[in-house]
Structures are given as C-alpha cells and as structure tokens.
Amino acid sequence: MMTALATGVLLGLFCGLAPGPLLALVLAQTLRHGPREGCKIALTPLVTDAPIIALALVLAAKLAQLRPLLGIVSIAGGAFVLYLAWDGFRPVRVAAAAPVERPRSWFKGILTNLLNPHPWLFWLTVGAATLAKAMAQSGVAAAAFLCGFYLLLVGSKVLVVLLAARSRDLLAGRPYRVVMRVLAVLLAFFAFLLFREGWKHLAGT
Numbered sequence: 001m002m003t004a005l006a007t008g009v010l011l012g013l014f015c016g017l018a019p020g021p022l023l024a025l026v027l028a029q030t031l032r033h034g035p036r037e038g039c040k041i042a043l044t045p046l047v048t049d050a051p052i053i054a055l056a057l058v059l060a061a062k063l064a065q066l067r068p069l070l071g072i073v074s075i076a077g078g079a080f081v082l083y084l085a086w087d088g089f090r091p092v093r094v095a096a097a098a099p100v101e102r103p104r105s106w107f108k109g110i111l112t113n114l115l116n117p118h119p120w121l122f123w124l125t126v127g128a129a130t131l132a133k134a135m136a137q138s139g140v141a142a143a144a145f146l147c148g149f150y151l152l153l154v155g156s157k158v159l160v161v162l163l164a165a166r167s168r169d170l171l172a173g174r175p176y177r178v179v180m181r182v183l184a185v186l187l188a189f190f191a192f193l194l195f196r197e198g199w200k201h202l203a204g205t
Helices: 003-016 021-034 035-043 045-089 106-114 117-137 139-168 176-203
Strands: none
Touching: 003 139, 021 035, 021 106, 021 139, 021 176, 035 045, 035 106, 035 139, 035 176, 045 117, 045 139, 045 176, 106 117, 117 139, 117 176
8 A cells, every 4th residue: 555655645746746737737836826826726636537547547558549539639739728828828907997817817717627638647657557556456556656746746736726826926027927938938838738749740740
C-alpha cells in the first residue's frame, strides 16, 4: 500500500506542476478573476478524470488503435486553448460602469481538461498500468494510489493559485496587462503543441 501511495504522490506532484494548458489556465483565471476561480480550475480533474480512468482501464491494451482518436482530441483541444489565448489578449475593463465578466471557470476548466490529450495519454499508459497493478494487490492499495495522486495533482495547483493571488495584489495597470498577455502567449504555445501532437497522431508518426 505504501508503495502505491508513494507512486501516486510522486506522479501527482509531477503532473500537477508540469507546464500545460490547465496550469496556464489556472494562472490566467486567478489573475483575471481571483483565487476562488483559479481553485475551480484546479479542481476540475476531479470532475473530468473519472470517465477517462474508466475508459483507460478498458482500452489500455488497444492504445495503438486509438491514435486517430487522440489526434482529433488534440486538435480540438488546441482550438479551444487558442480561444483561451485570444481571451487573454482582450483588454480588462476596470471602469465602474463596465459590465462584470462571467468567469465561467468550471466550463473552461472542464472543457480544457477533456480536450487535453495529456490526461488521456497518462491514464492510457502509465496511469492505467500503475492502477491495475495496485488493484491486483488490494482495493486499499488502489485507493491509496488514487488518493495520493489527486491530493498532489490538485494540491499543487491550488498552491500555484495562492502564490499567483499574492502576486496579483502587487499588479496594477500595465504590469497586469503584460502578465496576462504573457500567459496568453503561453496558452497559444500550448495550442501549437496540441495541434502538432494531433497531426502526428493522425499521420501515424
């Protein structure tokens, strides 16, 4: 059980802090709307990953046949992340009479994670194999792996939210706009990577 827990903790910390569309969105949403909305983004894997894990356990042995599907998911994810990047370039209205923008954090986070091929690739490969091994030992070991993984996956992103929120209080005017646009460029870069990854899957290379 302790081995499964330690494996989950290490993998969760790595996945939680690894650069990617969801982490960039966590930062952007925190700076634009505050830590509460950033935490919503951080929590979305708890909503989206259950069906991914279930499918991964069933389809892990057929990974080679899923390349076209992963390609389509990658390209769709790239398009949505590119939209998020464009959203980050829009000027932030701070006038009192300006309408309040709806954060839509749950929608953005859930759709980003579902269209991000990285959770699918993780659970179809390393995640499914590790979980299956833990299940073969005992249900407690499998639960320990999942608890350790998601505690660190979500917890590390929440920590990023808190750090970003502290920095947000120091930002005003031009520095704030610069940070938001840097994050938008970062999201656009991840969109390019998703497009490239999708093309590779569809091309079979």
